[in-house]
Amino acid sequence: MxxxxxxxxxxxxxxxxxxxxxxxxxxxxxxxxxxxxxxxxxxxxxxxxxxxxxxxxxxxxxxxxxxxxxxxxxxxxxxxxxxxxxxxxxxxxxxxxxxxxxxxxxxxxxxxxxxxxxxTLVSSSFAPVGKVTPVDGGYRISGRFTFSSGSSHAGWAVVGGMVPPDEARPAPQMRLFLVPASDYRIDRVWDTFGLRATGSNDVVIDDAFVPAYRTYAPDAGLLPLPATSGLTELYRLPWLYVFASSISSLAIGAARGALAAFTASTRERQGAFGSGASRDNPRFLSVIGRAKVEIDMVERQFHDNYDRLATAISRDETLPMDEALLYRAQLTGFMRRLVPLVDEMMLLLGGRGIQRDGPLTQLWLDMNAARAHAGNDPAAVHAQMAGEMLNA
Structure with missing residues (x-):
């Protein structure tokens, strides 16, 4: 490596x-x-x-x-x-x-x-859907690679594919392929109610040659790499955890933004049917308080888990798999821990909440789109954790 x-x-x-x-x-x-x-x-x-x-x-x-x-x-x-x-x-x-x-x-x-x-920027689509053919000096790859966010701004893309088995390797191998923009086109298919501006379009490759040095066979991405990898400490972090952080930890900022907008909207708002000012309503005050607590808990957990990973790397310790899976499950659950509080804020806003230009509308739609991402589905990681424990 x-x-x-x-x-x-x-x-x-x-x-x-x-x-x-x-x-x-x-x-x-x-x-x-x-x-x-x-x-x-x-x-x-x-x-x-x-x-x-x-x-x-x-x-x-x-x-x-x-x-x-x-x-x-x-x-x-x-x-x-x-x-x-x-x-x-x-x-x-x-x-x-x-x-x-x-x-x-x-x-x-x-x-x-x-x-x-x-x-120069790079986008990606790691799902190993590409058709890969080994050739002298590297590989040829073709395929449609979906959900490549920010791809219009990138000069390269990293895409996934399965290398067929051969005499030296009896099983297929998942590999990543680094491809220049001149070897692919972007099909603008992205049309959603949330995260619209991510430009998560398809990258389409038709029989591009990729030299072997521009490919990479990743590990499972759950455990830190050892010092023998020759990498500096940053790049020894579990790659899947770092990647998942880019689509999970932003729940913290999104929830902060929702809380600020909701709090501002309640300062002068009067409740319906003479129920008094929203700022004095126990239901409004409750969701504000619970949101503050939950955002702080998620952020602290995020920092604590990275502290633990950094310590393991600095000491070149082997992290137990059950511990690594625990951190992964916690990270994957961040968005789904915080979105329900924003759901509750939307309901409390009543008619104002369902307007297209409402104070939370676009952020709420974006958070709903984000929690639909497989990387924000803790159930998948929980199933893996159960499997690891059963096989221990």
Whole structure:
């Protein structure tokens, strides 16, 4: 396995300066939300502003001008955007996190992507649906790869496929393939009620050649890699946990945004039929209090779990599988723990809540779209946990 040769700490950038830079972009994000939704894609100007601020280099290896930032800081940046536009936050997260996986790949592949332009972005569609044929020097791949969020802004895509068995390997092998935009087209099929501006369109590849060094056979992604992998500590984190964080932890920012909008809407609102001011209504006060508690609990759990993973990596400890699955299940459940509170806020808003321009409407739709993602379905992880325990 190739390694990133950077010898810097994970936390080499100033997290506070990056947070300030992200917050400075919020007015632009708010001003372009409606147009981004109409286009079903985050505007190129927004992506360019993120690049100008250096935000999209958070997970990028230092040797290519990146920051190799602690994931907790990366996802804090994402949550700045999530408070105001979940689509923008989603695209920021998934475009950022591709650099994490690329940081595990062959330095030649990294050079192909960032050698001429360190701001080059990569999208992905990891489901191994591609038709793969081994050839001299690499592979040929074809297929339709769905839900590639932010793909219109990327110069490359990482897609999945199963390499057929051969004499040396009796079983098929899941492998990722790094493909330049010149070798695929984007089919704009994305048309949804929520997360509209994520531009999660299909990437279509017709018999592209991918050299072997631009492919990667990932592990299961649940356990940290050992020091013998040769990777720096950041890239030894469980890749599936880091990837899932990009579509799960933004629930924290989204819930904060919903709570702020709901609280603001209750300050001057009078209840129906003489029920008094909403700000004094115990039901309103209850959901506000419970939301504050739950958001704090989710955020603390997120940070605590990364603390534990970082400690295991720094000590080169083997993490028990049941512990790794527990963290994965907790992460996967974040969105579904917080959305019901926003559901309750919507009901309490009554008629105002169902208006298209209501204070929570678009955020609520976006959160519902996000909780439909398989990566936000804890039931699948719970089933895996049960299987592990039964086979222990």
């Amino acid at each position: 190739a390694s990133s040769t950077a010898s810097v700490s994970i936390d080499r950038a100033d997290p506070q300066a990056l947070l300030d830079a992200a917050r400075a972009l919020v007015p632009q994000v708010i001003a372009t939300r409606d147009e981004a939704s109409r286009r079903a894609d985050v505007l190129p100007e927004t992506i360019a502003a993120m690049q100008a601020a250096g935000l999209l280099r958070a997970f990028q290896p230092a040797r290519w001008g990146g920051m190799e930032l602690d994931p907790r800081h990366v996802f804090a940046l994402q949550n700045v955007f999530a408070e105001h536009c979940l689509s923008t936050a989603w695209v920021f997260g998934v475009l950022s996190v591709q650099s994490f996986m690329l940081g595990r790949m062959d330095p030649l592949a990294q050079a192909d992507v960032w050698g001429d332009n360190p701001d």
